[in-house]
Amino acid sequence: MALKLFELVGTDAGRPFSPFCWRSRLALAHKGLSAESIPWRFTEKSALAPYGSEKVPVMLDRDxxxxxxxxxxxxxEDTYPDRPSLFGGAGGRAMARFLNAWGDIAIVGGIFPLIIADIPNNLATVDAAYFRQSREARFGKRLEEIMAPRDQAVVGFRKSLEPLRQTLKTQPFLGGDAPNYADYIVFGGFQWARVVSPFRLLEETDSVYAWRERLLDAFDGLARNSPGYPV
Amino acid sequence: MALKLFELVGTDAGRPFSPFCWRSRLALAHKGLSAESIPWRFTEKSALAPYGSEKVPVMLDRDxxxxxxxxxxxxxEDTYPDRPSLFGGAGGRAMARFLNAWGDIAIVGGIFPLIIADIPNNLATVDAAYFRQSREARFGKRLEEIMAPRDQAVVGFRKSLEPLRQTLKTQPFLGGDAPNYADYIVFGGFQWARVVSPFRLLEETDSVYAWRERLLDAFDGLARNSPGYPV
Structure with a gap:
């Protein structure tokens, strides 16, 4: 296979969980491209060094x-222009940059403290130790302390989704009638949480819940068929 | 002139201030269209009744x-497809829906408590009374109480702009190399504040400040030449 994708995993190599890798995995599916998945773990920095990166996703397209x-x-988008567009034109490409930033801050940043102490349960000892040390240094407290108020904190997270909820009042996807990269940006965060944590982020009556269901079903259930907790 | 735009004003008919009217005014400029401005005040509901609306903007294109x-x-966008595109394609149009919701919530909703008690200063007695009564009922407190903590609250507002700031690291406008409707959505809120309040929303070192400057200068200074406070 010409394409390969390094994807973050833990003890189970068949359970990729990085929100950013999920963005790429869904982008590949959108383009109708298949890629060989190369499992990668937090402490395997040397495997990425030849490609000039310290983080995943890294994609290889032949050499x-x-x-x-x-x-x-x-x-x-540029290499496979004849396949379905990820952005729907130049305007979508520019605005997706904003969605990417909102996805990083409100979704990935918003979910992280709600699931952070669940993540090491998915990791081998060496990776769990690396994760704990680096993230506790970043937040300045223990993972368990960060996550402790999550039953209250999730209320604020749900409130922060209001722009998404407003959008879904008039269209089924951020991309319009069908999903595009804007959806994969945001959904990647929810899929990450689903894979590593049993914590329920959304209420079933939420339109964002229904939207997530549609994304879980996309591409013949690509995301739903990847192992995870019930949502 | 074939096009007319009802725009919210106060005592000064030449000082339109609604963030939503500014979105439309800039959209018209983007399309290279001029429209006759029809000044409208909060209590002039009857002037809009024939058009089936209680709020501005209302645009008239002939009948x-x-x-x-x-x-x-x-x-x-649909009526004048040969003029510069507001969305840059179908993807941009769909994603602009999200920007519209973010602009309503984070920008208009974020700025409102920071300037709310300054607004009646711009209004005639009858409109000021209407504004005070309706908004105090909505917030459940006096305008002055809502605005009192603004020197602290503006810190949170500035923080909420982080997705915009991240986007501006790689492109000068939300629309990419040039502004489009995504920019007008967000800028409309800043122009509203500039017209009605002396309160300084942004620090000069902020990339959002520089972006706002670019929008103030767009279309030969359309927004900057409209009366307002220094920013």
Whole structure:
């Protein structure tokens, strides 16, 4: 297979969980491209060194390496222009940059403290130790302390989804009638949470819940068929 | 002139201030269209009744009335397809829906408590009374109480702009290399504040400040030449 994608996993190599890798995985599916998945773990920095990156996703297209989910998306759009568009034109490509930032801050950043202490349960000892040390240094407290108020904190997270909820009042996807990269940006965060944590982020009556269901079903259930907790 | 736009004003008919009317005014400029401005005040509900709306903007295109800033934008895009695109394609149009919701919630909703008690200073007695009564009922407190903590609250507002700031790291406008409707959505809120309040929303070192400067200068200074406070 010409395409390969390094994807973050833990003890189970068949359970990729990075929100950024999921963006790329869904972008590939949108383009109708299949890629060989290369499982990668937090402490395997040396495996990525030849490609000039310290983080996943890294995609290989024959002898070309492309790192960073946004760069991968634009690479796929430019390299495979005859396949379904990820952005729906130049305006969508520019605005998806904003969605990418909102996805990083409100979704990935918003979910992280709600699931952070569940993540090491998915990791081998060496990776769990690396994760705990690096993230506790970043937040300045223990993972368990960060996550402790999640039953209250999730209320604020749900409130922060209001722009998404407003959008879904008039269209089924951020991309309009069908999903595009804007949806994969945001959904990647929810899929990450689903894979690593049993914590319920959304109420069933929420239109964002229904939207997530549609994304779980996309591409013949690509995301739903990947192992995870019930949502 | 074939096009007319009802715009919210106060005592000064030449000082339109609604964030939603500014979205439409800039959309018209983007399309290279001029429209006669019809000054409208909060208590002049009867002037809009024939057009089936209680709020501005309402745009008249000969005998056709179009209400609501989003509907006006899509109407202009569809009616004048040969003029510069407001959305840059179908993807941009879909994603602009999200920007519209974010602009309503984070920008208009974020700025409102920071300037709310300054607004009546711009209004005639009858409109000021209407504004005070309706908004105090909505918030459940006096305008002055809502605005009192603004020196602290503005810190949170500035923080909420982070997705915009991240986007501006790689492109000068939300629309990419040039502004489009995504920019007008967000800028409309800043222009509203500039017209009605001396309160300084942004620090000069902020990339959002520089972006706002670019929008103030767009279309030969359309927004900057409209009366307002220094920003």
């Amino acid at each position: 070309r390496a492309v790192a960073d989910s946004w760069i991968i998306a634009t690479y796929l | 056709r009335a179009v209400a609501d800033s989003w509907i006006i934008a899509t109407y202009l």
